[in-house]
Amino acid sequence: MTGAPDLNGALNGDLNGDLNRDLNGASSRLFSIRTEADVMEVARGARQLAERLGFSQVHAYHLAIATSELATNLAVYAGGGTVRLCVLDDTEQSARIGIELSVEDQGPGIPDLALAMTEGYSTGARLGCGLPGASRLMDEFSIDSSTQQGTRIRAVKWRQPAPERRSPQGPPHE
């Protein structure tokens, strides 16, 4: 934890969230997304958390927008779902801190993932850059979707200096 900002304080802070600790001791906060107001709240929460952890303004904003894009998908396409913001404290090994975004829904699933990750493809009246855009804004991005179990997305933004721009298990979008 050397030199790291107070992680619990960062999560608690203005967020007033019920701070939970999972098995690894990581702090996280769960947002339930149904409406557009929920989307704004989680995007704001992500940004505040990132700024409090010492992310640069641009990277905090990247995280907020990626969060907004993914949460919007929940509200618009999936009939609601959850977003979990989780602080990854890796300071002992590699001196890095990240924020993990876990997005889950029980919605209809995405029939063709490769197509959904394609620039400009949208089934709705949208720009079609939500998923590919969000993946580009994050350092790591993986998505798993089935028509039975809905969609699961895990994405990570590392506090700079970032290790690799893209993780090997990233989506096949480039």
Place this chain on the structure above:
Amino acid sequence: MKIPILRLGRLLLVSIQEDLTDNEAMQFQSDLVNKVAEIEALGVAVDITALDVVDSYMARVINDTASMVRLLGAEVVICGVQPFVAMTLIEMGRDLIGADCTFNLDQGLEQLKTRIASRGDIRFAGDEDE
């Protein structure tokens, strides 16, 4: 939340300061387009300096609104795109904002006036009072 549309001669000024829901965005678009038609506005400046979250949806709303205003025959300019907003929109990867932009409202108004003058619009006389 209703977005105020301010009139300055034959120009309209709009400042979007809060995230809009889908409904509010649609309301804003139709309010603005109707207002432009009603006063036959020559130019519209949309200021987004204070807008916190410009995601692909907001970018689309801004872009569509600009296109609609242009279709009616008015000039349009987007003012105050913040550096981190610009970096994020480009990182997301498409031409999310296609309209002309200026640093601030001041320059936006100047540019509108220049453009209106250069298209030879005799209806516009700078600081006219109607």
